[in-house]
Amino acid sequence: MTNNQGPAHKKDVTRRRVIMAGGAVVAAAGVGAGVVATASADEEKSTASGGTAGQGETCYRLTSETTEGPYYIDADKIRKDITEDKEGIPLTLRLKVIDSDTCKPLKKAAVDIWHCDALGIYSGYESMSQGGPGGGTPPSGAPTDAPTGVPTDAPSGTPTGTPPSGGTGGGGGHSEPTDDERYLRGTQLTDKHGYVEFTTVFPGWYQGRAVHIHTKVHVGGKMTDAGYEGGHTCHTGQFFFAESAVLDSAKEEPYSTSTTTRTTLTEDTIYDQSGVTGGLLKLSYRKGRMARGVTGSITMGVDPDETHDGTDL
Known part of the structure; x- marks a missing residue:
C-alpha cells in the first residue's frame, strides 16, 4: 500500500470509541450450554457525541494506538482466509470500523491484520522470530569443559554507549523481511456496514509478549x-x-508442544490493561471443544482525518 502522509493529529486520541453489540458474539457462535464467552469486566462506557448507535448498542472509548512492531509487511494480500494451511485452532475474527465522532460505520476502509502462528513464528521473519523450540527453557547443569579463572584480557572500566536491547517482543522499529512467506497476513475492505471478517488460527506466543494480533486501518485510498x-x-x-x-x-496441539516461556496479559508491556478499550477481543467457543473453533469480535473507533502509522511510539 502507498501510505501518503495524511492530516496532522487534530483530536485527542482518548476520544476514540468502540461500539460493542451485547451478545452478538455468542449469537454468532451458537448459544447453548458449555459456551465460553469472554468479555472485559471493566469496559468504560461513554456517550458518543452525535452518535447514531443502533438499539442495544453502547459506545465505548478506545485508546489503543500502539506500535506496529518490527514484523509489518505491506503485502497487499487482499483475502479473507489468511491461514495458508497453518495448523492451529480455527479463529473467525469479525471486525467493525466506525467513525469515532459519529459512530457511523466506515465503508471501504482497508483493514490489515497480521500475527504469529501457533508456535510464535511470523511469516517473512521465520529466522528472526522467537517462537518454536528455540524459545524454550535453557538446559540445566554446567558443561564439563567450562573454563575456570578470570581471563587475562578482560576489559576494565565502565562501558560507554547504549547497551543492546533484548528481544523485539512486538515493539521496536521495522525489520526487513528475511523470507518470502506471507501466511497469517491479509487485508480486506470494509462493507457498507463497516465490517470485515477474517479466517485464521488462534495465535501462539513468543518470549516477551502476550498473545496478540496486529492491525492497521487505512482510509482515503482505492x-x-x-x-x-x-x-x-x-x-x-x-x-x-x-x-x-x-x-x-x-x-491443544500444536500449542501444547511449545516450550517458550509465556508472558501473561497482565505482564505485557504493550497492552494497557483497559479491557475492550485497549483492544481486548470478545471471544466465544465451546468449553472443552475449543479445537473446533473460536469466534472473536471487536469494533474499532477511528478518526479518519488522523494519521497513526505506529512507527513513532
Missing part, C-alpha cells in the same frame, strides 16, 4: 490491480486475548 493504493493510516493497534482463553488453547 483498490487497484496492484492492491490498495494511496490514502493514509488512521489507526494502528493490537488485539488481545483473555488469559482464560489462552490457557485453554495451551491444552
Whole structure:
C-alpha cells in the first residue's frame, strides 16, 4: 500500500470509541450450554457525541494506538482466509470500523491484520522470530569443559554507549523481511456496514509478549490491480486475548508442544490493561471443544482525518 502522509493529529486520541453489540458474539457462535464467552469486566462506557448507535448498542472509548512492531509487511494480500494451511485452532475474527465522532460505520476502509502462528513464528521473519523450540527453557547443569579463572584480557572500566536491547517482543522499529512467506497476513475492505471478517488460527506466543494480533486501518485510498493504493493510516493497534482463553488453547496441539516461556496479559508491556478499550477481543467457543473453533469480535473507533502509522511510539 502507498501510505501518503495524511492530516496532522487534530483530536485527542482518548476520544476514540468502540461500539460493542451485547451478545452478538455468542449469537454468532451458537448459544447453548458449555459456551465460553469472554468479555472485559471493566469496559468504560461513554456517550458518543452525535452518535447514531443502533438499539442495544453502547459506545465505548478506545485508546489503543500502539506500535506496529518490527514484523509489518505491506503485502497487499487482499483475502479473507489468511491461514495458508497453518495448523492451529480455527479463529473467525469479525471486525467493525466506525467513525469515532459519529459512530457511523466506515465503508471501504482497508483493514490489515497480521500475527504469529501457533508456535510464535511470523511469516517473512521465520529466522528472526522467537517462537518454536528455540524459545524454550535453557538446559540445566554446567558443561564439563567450562573454563575456570578470570581471563587475562578482560576489559576494565565502565562501558560507554547504549547497551543492546533484548528481544523485539512486538515493539521496536521495522525489520526487513528475511523470507518470502506471507501466511497469517491479509487485508480486506470494509462493507457498507463497516465490517470485515477474517479466517485464521488462534495465535501462539513468543518470549516477551502476550498473545496478540496486529492491525492497521487505512482510509482515503482505492483498490487497484496492484492492491490498495494511496490514502493514509488512521489507526494502528493490537488485539488481545483473555488469559482464560489462552490457557485453554495451551491444552491443544500444536500449542501444547511449545516450550517458550509465556508472558501473561497482565505482564505485557504493550497492552494497557483497559479491557475492550485497549483492544481486548470478545471471544466465544465451546468449553472443552475449543479445537473446533473460536469466534472473536471487536469494533474499532477511528478518526479518519488522523494519521497513526505506529512507527513513532
